[in-house]
Amino acid sequence: QVQLVQSGAEVKKPGSSVKVSCKASGGTFSSYTISWVRQAPGQGLEWMGRIIPILGIANYAQKFQGRVTITADKSTSTAYMELSSLRSEDTAVYYCARDYRNWGQGTLVTVSS
């Protein structure tokens, strides 16, 4: 059974960057799509972008273009999402998902001065 384990909660200052990891175990990593979805407190789900590790190609939502970078390390079956120029509105739980079937547990990122 595929399991995605994400890195722990982060507290960041406005203007800084955060990098969240998502490590896959128990299944194939490279040939599936890894997507990143975030959820602000009390709000709905927002798609940020995705990567296909075997191709190394990432696509991003226009809203985050220029601020988000999604990468994948096939050797460790780990995907990463880095978000820069953080502002308070980026406070959210960030999820990774493999083909939308398997989801990480979520990582709370709090942006506060």
Next chain:
Amino acid sequence: DIQMTQSPSSLSASVGDRVTITCQASQDISNYLNWYQQKPGKAPKLLIYDASNLETGVPSRFSGSGSGTDFTFTISSLQPEDIATYYCQQYDNLPSTFGPGTKVDIK
């Protein structure tokens, strides 16, 4: 971007009731639609993919239908453990987009 709308935004029903949620896409998405269940503090759980296919392990009281722009999600007999927020998601075009969610609780 494709806009997804859902109705109702919330509903209250009795145990055993049939519950229906609708999702509408702003343009034709064929059948590239997922339905999720999300409980507080948990990650979304995929219930239905390709608009009408039940994900492995998901109870058969959940079902989905539709294609093009109009979709329906049904719980045939609401159970107490079904209390959650339900989201639709299109994955026909990038960026993928989610509906705003429907909160379901017990009357």
